[in-house]
Amino acid sequence: MTSRNLVGIAGICATLWLAGCGDDTTGMTDPHLEIQAATVETAALAAEVRQLAAGSGINSLQRPAPVRRELSLLGQALAFDKVLSGNRDISCMTCHLPKLGTTDARSVAVGQGATGLGTGRVHPQGKFVHRNAPPLFNLHAMPLLTWDGRVFRDGKGVVRTPGAPLLASQRAVLEFGTLSALGMFPVLSRSEMRGDAGNELAAIPDSLHQRTWKFLMRRLGLIPEYRTMFESAYPGQSFDNMNFAHAGNAMGGWIAAVFAFSNSPWDRFLAGNDDALTEVQLRGAKAFLGTAKCAQCHSGPSFSDGKFHNVAVAQVGPGFGNGSDGRDDFGRMRQTGNPAHRYAFRTPPLRNVELTAPYGHDGAIVDLRSWVDHYSQSATKLRAYDPTQLEPLLQGTLLPTAEDILLTRDSRLRTLVLQPQTVDEITEFLKSLTDPAARDLRTVVPVRVPSGLPIDDLP
Ligand code: HEC
Ligand code: HEC
Missing domain, CATH: 1.10.760.10 (Cytochrome c-like domain)
Known part of the structure; x- marks a missing residue:
């Protein structure tokens, strides 16, 4: 007998719809009947919950489309590589730590310039970034990203990023829609990754976001392993003709592939x-x-x-x-x-x-x-x-x-x-x-990244 049945019995006795229960004056009850009744009650509740869920469209979650291995490997490397930050001191996964449910356990995130991880992360000037870092779970099923929805698809299905518009040639690369585009933005943010000074990305005026992406591709191109990885992820294309949307797309594909969880x-x-x-x-x-x-x-x-x-x-x-x-x-x-x-x-x-x-x-x-x-x-x-x-x-x-x-x-x-x-x-x-x-995401952390920079991961 499960504890659920025990709880259910009390409810049934209270409603007196089963003979031999609450109104029994002889003290002789039939435990077998009680268990059956509890099961019936639970089954009715379960049926009701299923019906209500269907009414709210809360059905099972579709799995993401398969992501080719080379693209996913590139996305994983980029997401953990601090080379994407101005001063090479923070990666995407510093704020979206696998061991902390792909977040950082902080009310609002602590960005570049800080040291330590999770609750132990400290910024020398006590700075925080603007918002809470959301988890990366099941984002293939979320067409609209960020807390205020500034990465979205318009009525025609075109990915829009009003703060820093994409070129048509960049949009053409996005295989995972908004999720592919999202990864192009933390690298532009000074507080999250780019920094205020001390590197060639920080020196670029905020309005020239395309230049920041171009300089980042230049950085990545200096690492031969990245050239090879990009060219394997996008067969038939030369690294020199790629843009930062190729990087964003790889990170989006990796996030879609490894953080989809639908076996709760x-x-x-x-x-x-x-x-x-x-x-x-x-x-x-x-x-x-x-x-x-x-x-x-x-x-x-x-x-x-x-x-x-x-x-x-x-x-x-x-x-x-x-x-x-x-x-x-x-x-x-x-x-x-x-x-x-x-x-x-x-x-x-x-x-x-x-x-x-x-x-x-x-x-x-x-x-x-x-x-x-x-x-x-x-x-x-x-x-x-x-x-x-x-x-x-x-x-x-x-x-x-x-x-x-x-x-x-x-x-x-x-x-x-x-x-x-x-x-x-x-x-x-x-x-x-x-x-x-989702409780144990150790396996998503790579052993090394192509830049050779250290990987942020909790013990
Ligand atoms: C009117 C729409 C609305 C209703 C009703 C609503 N929510 Fe929410 N929920 C939201 C919004 C919007 C947020 C985010 C608010 C913010 O960040 O300021 C949120 C946030 C949350 C969060 C935090 C999730 C996270 O990742 O930070 C939880 C948990 C949650 N809601 C559960 C519930 C539960 C349980 C109920 C019913 C008691 C409920 N919500 C009712 C809209 C709603
Ligand atoms: C400094 C911490 C920090 C870093 C570094 C960071 N993020 Fe985030 N991430 C956030 C915060 C905060 C938000 C919410 C932004 C908002 O709503 O304005 C966010 C939002 C997101 C979202 C949208 C989630 C949703 O539910 O809408 C994705 C996806 C994401 N980040 C992936 C990345 C990737 C990929 C990188 C690296 C290129 C990255 N993040 C780097 C803190 C961070």
Whole structure:
């Protein structure tokens, strides 16, 4: 007998729909019948959850298209190689550490110029980058990237990157759409990778992004191993005719290939296995998909509607240049200019979310249960936000903007109140979205990279 059946029995006895249970005065019950009834109840709950999930389009996740081995190997090398950063001191994977669920366990990331990794990473001037580093899981299924969606496909399916437009010749290289384009951007950012001084990339004016990409290709071309790797990844093409989109595309392909995870308990449940979720997780799923309204935004196989909403998250960290002193982050309004989109951020996908704390665009909430609980009376929660949950250097960065944020809060949250037990159950349900294979990503780290620079990896 599983513990789920035991829990179920109590519920059934309470509803008295089975003879010989709660109203039994003789004390003679039939344990066999009770177990059967519990199973029936669980099966009914499971059926209901499946139906609700289908209604929200939360079906099983498609695997990514196969990625050719040579391209993936090139992408892996580039993603771990600090040669892509101005001062050769940081790689993509410094912020998206495999051992930390492809993030860095920080509220907001710590970029170039710093030393150490994860919670031990320190910048000499205490600098942070603008936002929380999101995980790299299942991004083949997320057409719209970054917290404010500035890497996206337009109505005609063309990849758009408004901050730094691509040439048609670069777009032609992108086999994995927005994911191929994304990797071209961290190298442009001074705080993330390029640096403010001390190297030929930092000396380039911000407006000349094509020149930065050209100089990076020049750097890579000085390493014979990279020339060979690029030419094997793109058969029939000469390195000298390639551009940085070829590098971005390789990293995008590698990310799509190695970080796709769709064998969670939830997936096994969707495939028909009622025992894959615990009774508590099933109740959490029912709330998530129904009364708690979560699935009204966290819909589809990735648990994201690919839209933008303001869910009343406090603003902490250095911000993104908005507001009177530049310390605010207007979110989606940065892209659309529409004041109604102020403080709206992309609904993040939720698979493996258990592994990727802190949460939200600025990591303002540091653990999963607190994030779920935040949705209950979120106005009160925002007004009473406690910055002492943050690391010391960020505690003083909380902006006093709660009332502004509440002006554009999503109307679905206005009356939402969740009982503590429901918060517990939803949190348990979210843990059923973890693919056990995502807990150990050691094998994605290469032993060396072509530049010979050291690889950032946690012990
Ligand atoms: C300094 C830390 C840092 C480095 C280095 C870094 N990233 Fe990120 N990454 C971030 C942050 C922060 C964001 C969110 C950006 C935003 O929303 O404005 C992000 C976003 C992303 C996303 C989008 C994820 C999503 O769900 O939308 C991908 C993919 C990604 N990074 C891949 C890379 C690659 C590839 C590189 C190297 C070329 C890289 N990152 C380097 C911190 C970093
Ligand atoms: C109105 C749309 C909406 C609803 C309803 C909603 N969410 Fe969210 N969710 C979002 C957005 C948008 C964010 C990111 C907010 C930010 O960064 O400022 C988010 C973030 C999250 C995160 C953090 C993920 C990460 O990677 O940082 C979790 C976990 C989460 N939501 C779970 C839930 C649960 C559980 C519910 C139901 C109780 C729910 N959401 C209801 C839109 C929504």
